Amino acid sequence: MKATLVDIQPVSTYQGKVYTQDIFLKVASGTELRVSDANMYCDDSLIDRKVDVKLKASDVEKVNEINYEEYRLTPHGKTCGITILRGKISNIYENTAKKYVIGIDVGCGLICCHIFKNDAPNFSPEANSWVELKKIMNVYLKDVEVLEK
Known part of the structure; x- marks a missing residue:
């Protein structure tokens, strides 16, 4: 699915390190989805970038x-x-x-x-x-x- 990554929010952290996070994707229809990124595939360098997920x-x-x-x-x-x-x-x-x-x-x-x-x-x-x-x-x-x- 092609989308734009619009935000990343930490979900679980310990001593300042993020272990799981949620990402926010805007898909072609304009809908924004909140998706669990438990494996930490995304980082801040991907915000506002077009991605295929x-x-x-x-x-x-x-x-x-x-x-x-x-x-x-x-x-x-x-x-x-x-x-x-x-x-x-x-x-x-x-x-x-x-x-x-x-x-x-x-x-x-x-x-x-x-x-x-x-x-x-x-x-x-x-x-x-x-x-x-x-x-x-x-x-x-x-x-x-x-x-x-």
Whole structure:
């Protein structure tokens, strides 16, 4: 997903050293997402720079298959979560006894979503179908690449 990194805020520190942080990304749609950067991929030199990020979403409370085409990305605001995500399933990366790992195109990029089967027992993802996820409690940064030097 292409975005502009607009801010970095420390989350956990000890004796002046930052161990985890949240980053704020502005995506092409204008939406600003708060994302956990637990691996400290970003530093202040990336603020106001265009980046390509890989995001992982987990702890999804509700999954609905929808029969209309709509992209929507509504951030939670105060945490690294998303209130509503609507998009098109582009890939099914994993289908195990416990979970699905699917790529969802949200219009401004792709988010890799981990959906546990016990949380969505009636959900069976199909590529190119449309889906709505509600109350995604965690969004993590998995990788970042600088697009503009």
